[in-house]
Amino acid sequence: MIRTEPVSPHTLTLVRNPVNLDWELRSHASSHVVVGLLDWAVPGTGIDAGVPVAVATLLSKALCQSAQLSFLDPASPIQLSPSFPGRLIGKPVFPLTTTSNSDTAVRLFNIDAFPWEQRAQVVILSEPGTTPVWRYQDLFELWSSSSPDLGRLALHMHAWGFAFPGVDGDFMEIAVASTTYWEQLKQTLAQMCKQHDFLWEEVS
Amino acid sequence: MPDPSQQLICPAKTPGTTGVNDQGDPNNYSFLGTTPGPLGQTDAAELMCSAPRQTSRPRDNSPSIGSASGGLSEETVSGSISILARGGIVSVVRVPVPGSNGLFVELKPRGYVPPSGSTSTLFIQDNTGNKHLRLDYGYNKTTGTVDYHWNQQGTHPQFGITNHQPAGKPGRLLHKGAKYLRYGGKVLIVVGLTADMYSVVVARKKVRQVVKVAAGWGGAWAGCKLIGAAGAAGGTAYPGVGTAAGGVTGCVIGAVAGGAGASWAAGEVYDTVEEYVYEELPEAAN
Numbered sequence: 001m002i003r004t005e006p007v008s009p010h011t012l013t014l015v016r017n018p019v020n021l022d023w024e025l026r027s028h029a030s031s032h033v034v035v036g037l038l039d040w041a042v043p044g045t046g047i048d049a050g051v052p053v054a055v056a057t058l059l060s061k062a063l064c065q066s067a068q069l070s071f072l073d074p075a076s077p078i079q080l081s082p083s084f085p086g087r088l089i090g091k092p093v094f095p096l097t098t099t100s101n102s103d104t105a106v107r108l109f110n111i112d113a114f115p116w117e118q119r120a121q122v123v124i125l126s127e128p129g130t131t132p133v134w135r136y137q138d139l140f141e142l143w144s145s146s147s148p149d150l151g152r153l154a155l156h157m158h159a160w161g162f163a164f165p166g167v168d169g170d171f172m173e174i175a176v177a178s179t180t181y182w183e184q185l186k187q188t189l190a191q192m193c194k195q196h197d198f199l200w201e202e203v204s
Numbered sequence: 205m206p207d208p209s210q211q212l213i214c215p216a217k218t219p220g221t222t223g224v225n226d227q228g229d230p231n232n233y234s235f236l237g238t239t240p241g242p243l244g245q246t247d248a249a250e251l252m253c254s255a256p257r258q259t260s261r262p263r264d265n266s267p268s269i270g271s272a273s274g275g276l277s278e279e280t281v282s283g284s285i286s287i288l289a290r291g292g293i294v295s296v297v298r299v300p301v302p303g304s305n306g307l308f309v310e311l312k313p314r315g316y317v318p319p320s321g322s323t324s325t326l327f328i329q330d331n332t333g334n335k336h337l338r339l340d341y342g343y344n345k346t347t348g349t350v351d352y353h354w355n356q357q358g359t360h361p362q363f364g365i366t367n368h369q370p371a372g373k374p375g376r377l378l379h380k381g382a383k384y385l386r387y388g389g390k391v392l393i394v395v396g397l398t399a400d401m402y403s404v405v406v407a408r409k410k411v412r413q414v415v416k417v418a419a420g421w422g423g424a425w426a427g428c429k430l431i432g433a434a435g436a437a438g439g440t441a442y443p444g445v446g447t448a449a450g451g452v453t454g455c456v457i458g459a460v461a462g463g464a465g466a467s468w469a470a471g472e473v474y475d476t477v478e479e480y481v482y483e484e485l486p487e488a489a490n
Contacts, residue, residue: 022343022350026320046346049357049367092316112315112332117355119321146320168355168368170345 009199010054011041014189016204024146026164027175032151033161034182038172038189040198049117051109051169054196059172060105062192066185067125067160069105070132072114072143073097080136094139100128109169117169125161125176133158150175283403283467286417289396290424290463291456295389297425299432299451301440304362306330309436309451311386313338325382326448328359335359337444339379344368352376354444363443374445385452412474419470420463427462428455 015037017029029035038059042052051059063069074095082091099105114120122143126132138156141148150162154177161176176182186202193200298308307328314333322340329336335358344353346368352375354365371379400417407413432455439450 024323024342046368047356047360047366049355112334115313115315115317115333117357118313118315118317118324120315120317144318144320167343168340168345 010197011199011201012189012193013039013201013203014186015039024167025173026146026148027150027173030151032177034176034179036174037166038174049169051116056106056109058192058196058198061102062188063125064100064102064105066188068098068100068128068130070096070098070124070126071108072121073107073111074113080134080139082136091140096134098132116165119165121165123163124157124159125163126159130158151177285399286396286420287460287464289392289399290420291460292389292392292396293424293428293459294452294455295386297428297455299429299436299455301328301447301451302433302437307335307359309448311382324355325379325386328448337363337365339371339375341379352379365444371445378445378449412471415474416467416470420467423466424459424463427458431455431458
């Protein structure tokens with residue numbers, strides 16, 4: 001059989017320590033933090049914004065297999081509230097869901113109150129089975145700052161790392177404070193790509 | 205007897221002995237004067253001395269800038285500032301887009317979005333923000349460059365615009381204009397409210413002024429929604445940019461016009477009601 005069109009494969013690409021300012025990254029590589037930018041190409045998308053279902057499924061499975069995820073989710077009963085002056089100036093309440101279940105984690109890409117496409121979502125990656133340590137001020141800095149001190153925040157929150165939406169939600173920015181976890185995450189992503197028929201690329 | 209409408213009427217003095225131009229003059233009209241009375245030391249009678257008598261009560265007896273008989277009143281000046289400043293309401297009001305299944309034109313996103321998050325300045329979106337068309341500036345994954353473009357989810361059937369579609373020069377102008385309006389509009393609202401508070405403080409008829417101010421903001425809100433919706437509907441002939449530009453422009457015009465109209469109407473209604481309950485003293489017989 002002769003194909004008249006080339007078949008566009010599903011691709012997941014990890015760029016290590018990207019430096020171009022166009023990416024508008026929140027995290028910056030340092031001796032304490034490794035930064036990666038995940039990009040994907042899935043044929044047949046382009047009319048609507050948002051993370052394609054196949055990509056969202058793959059990413060949530062990979063992240064949940066390697067760590068425990070905490071993300072902003074109004075369905076959660078756990079809520080961190082700002083102080084009274086903070087409430088007066090409209091600081092948000094942060095509801096957090098913690099899970100290692102990928103079916104739950106996949107919701108993080110589709111939460112209207114904290115839209116992924118407008119970079120309003122944050123994901124905290126921590127050791128499975130541990131109780132995360134959160135303070136409102138830390139979470140607010142993580143959520144609102146264009147350049148949070150991720151090394152310090154990882155220490156405060158007992159976190160391995162963080163994930164953020166990239167520009168227009170078309171990318172995922174990952175900042176990891178543990179090189180061991182970074183290697184583990186890469187292996188998991190590569191493995192998941194194989195399982196989901198995605199082409200895995202890693203560039204630096 | 206001279207024509208009362210052309211007659212200058214000075215405030216009544218304490219009863220005098222001449223019987224002319226005082227409380228005892230049967231050929232003259234007078235209001236309560238500078239002597240302590242039910243209305244106090246500076247009551248409505250003060251202006252009557254230098255103005256031709258009106259057949260009904262004066263409608264705006266606020267203190268004047270300039271001469272006692274003319275000039276712009278402080279209330280009028282602050283009112284004019286407020287009328288224009290009400291256009292800033294566009295920064296907080298949601299302008300409906302008729303026939304779009306519940307979409308609104310707004311200058312801010314739905315949900316919680318940090319300042320470091322979205323670089324969009326203009327939004328056509330539903331209540332939750334799930335369905336949206338927003339004008340953005342930044343890296344465009346489709347074109348591979350930094351440009352002004354649309355991001356959309358679920359609004360393609362209405363506007364025929366796809367995600368990452370470049371918005372061109374009109375989009376650039378609209379993006380910048382919306383950015384200035386978003387913050388400038390809030391500043392205008394603060395200016396307007398300050399001017400309104402001042403106008404209430406200096407007004408002699410404070411209740412009347414409060415009614416006018418409240419009606420003015422209500423009218424601005426309604427005018428923004430109404431004329432803005434008409435503008436958005438008309439602008440949809442050029443989907444996206446036209447819809448947003450029509451909605452925003454219509455809102456500003458509607459807010460200024462609606463605010464001014466409602467404020468004026470409220471003043472008229474107040475005066476009419478007041479006149480209805482006001483009883484003029486019968487003319488003394490010779």
